[in-house]
Amino acid sequence: MLLFLLIALTVVGLLTLWLHRRLVVAPGWATPWRYAGSLALVLLTALAVVTAAGGLRWGTAEDTRPVAAVALSWLVVALYLSLILASTQIGAVVLWLVTPREDRAPRLRRFNRATAPVAVIAALGATAYGAVAAADPTVTRTTHTSGALPAAFDGTTVALVTDLHAGVVHGPDFARKVVDRVNAAKPDLIVLSGDVVDAPFERHRAEIAPLADLEAPLGVVAVTGNHEMYTGSTAEWLAEWDRLGITVLSNTSQVVTRGADSIRVAGVHDREGTGDFAPDPARALDGTSDAFTLYVAHQPAMAEVSSDRGVDLQLSGHTHGGQVWPFGLLVPLQQPMVEGFAVVDGVPVITSRGAGTWGPPVRIAAAPEIPLITLKRG
Structure with a gap:
């Protein structure tokens, strides 16, 4: 069990670092946006890990239920962010190959600035759709x-x-x-x-x-x-x-x-x-x-x-x-x-x-x- 937990935490940590790289660093956002994006990724991931480990124990179950729902839903958002950003990174590689060396940095930055928000909106939209569907067993x-x-x-x-x-x-x-x-x-x-x-x-x-x-x-x-x-x-x-x-x-x-x-x-x-x-x-x-x-x-x-x-x-x-x-x-x-x-x-x-x-x-x-x-x- 301990080995499984270590592997799981390592995977989550590496995934968070990669998302940070693709969503925060690669687009080259201004410093305040970088801080906000970094903080959001760390807090959401940490909260998801604590919730999954059964660590939400303050108050009653009703008190912690909304927090648990948001924290665990973040795991789905992160999954779809990863899938979408992996595909956009393929596009970034192609762009890098066909762009003259002196123009690569600004073009890639513009590409990443365009695709990062699209990935966030798509991942949040898919997760919201899934949350509505999950609440309606027929x-x-x-x-x-x-x-x-x-x-x-x-x-x-x-x-x-x-x-x-x-x-x-x-x-x-x-x-x-x-x-x-x-x-x-x-x-x-x-x-x-x-x-x-x-x-x-x-x-x-x-x-x-x-x-x-x-x-x-x-x-x-x-x-x-x-x-x-x-x-x-x-x-x-x-x-x-x-x-x-x-x-x-x-x-x-x-x-x-x-x-x-x-x-x-x-x-x-x-x-x-x-x-x-x-x-x-x-x-x-x-x-x-x-x-x-x-x-x-x-x-x-x-x-x-x-x-x-x-x-x-x-x-x-x-x-x-x-x-x-x-x-x-x-x-x-x-x-x-x-x-x-x-x-x-x-x-x-x-x-x-x-x-x-x-x-x-x-x-x-x-x-x-x-x-x-x-x-x-x-």
């Missing part, structure tokens, strides 16, 4: 057909709520918005497939209080995600879910009945879990082979260790659909799918882009969603 509808589905469950709807990431950035207002939209869809069953929370229990317990109002005739179930494991409060969070009326599937399954027919809903801990919270697919799926089985696992990769166990449909999240372009291109390095529907090692899997965000409250080319899945017999 219900998306899809259908899954299976011959194993009992007749009584034909037409059953399942709301898949994943990656809420309640905590530092997402407060109870965001959870309330998600709850209201889920309830308005009138699902028969609600599944929370992990990363419901993203912060220590003692400071952020209130963020998920609205989940107590989730309504579904067949119940509300949940499994852990990797961020429940990172909070240091896994047991406390699971106890709170139970208090809110959410059935926690801890490597277990439950029978759901309609009339004379029944299905199984099984859930497994995230693969980042250890000890009492280590994933155990064999235990979770024990005794489910004789019934249609919905399998809830935070990461779609869990299908790779759960094949040939009678899973009829796995429901997952974790990927965020990449959340911010171009990170969706990197998801396949860790997961067998990015979003939507796929068959993974013989297991049908639906993976949601998730309702919330991790880190920056920004989504670009990966809109937040709450899938409503209609189960059909066929």
Whole structure:
């Protein structure tokens, strides 16, 4: 972990120095503008690092939430600044090659003065667009057909709520918005497939209080995600879910009945879990082979260790659909799918882009969603 932090800080430091060079030094701004640009880069980067490390602890969570949102959003601004300025630097190199030596310095300065503001405006615009998009999770509808589905469950709807990431950035207002939209869809069953929370229990317990109002005739179930494991409060969070009326599937399954027919809903801990919270697919799926089985696992990769166990449909999240372009291109390095529907090692899997965000409250080319899945017999 220490090595990872050192590498991350080194990368952030080098990136900040490069941005300083391209935005402040290369354009040759007047001295007051240089000081202002340098100070802004240092303060924003330092605040983002402190926030990401969990260092915003004054006052209440509501006091620090706006600061955390701005600080973490800066990471997206810096990403797009880097991508845009990297492309403009290619143009600067071309300009340098085709310009007589005595004219290079003034021409490059004029070029950098023209492109730096454009890069800032474009990066800020893209991030603002992504912040607006991230605040509006919508219900998306899809259908899954299976011959194993009992007749009584034909037409059953399942709301898949994943990656809420309640905590530092997402407060109870965001959870309330998600709850209201889920309830308005009138699902028969609600599944929370992990990363419901993203912060220590003692400071952020209130963020998920609205989940107590989730309504579904067949119940509300949940499994852990990797961020429940990172909070240091896994047991406390699971106890709170139970208090809110959410059935926690801890490597277990439950029978759901309609009339004379029944299905199984099984859930497994995230693969980042250890000890009492280590994933155990064999235990979770024990005794489910004789019934249609919905399998809830935070990461779609869990299908790779759960094949040939009678899973009829796995429901997952974790990927965020990449959340911010171009990170969706990197998801396949860790997961067998990015979003939507796929068959993974013989297991049908639906993976949601998730309702919330991790880190920056920004989504670009990966809109937040709450899938409503209609189960059909066929």
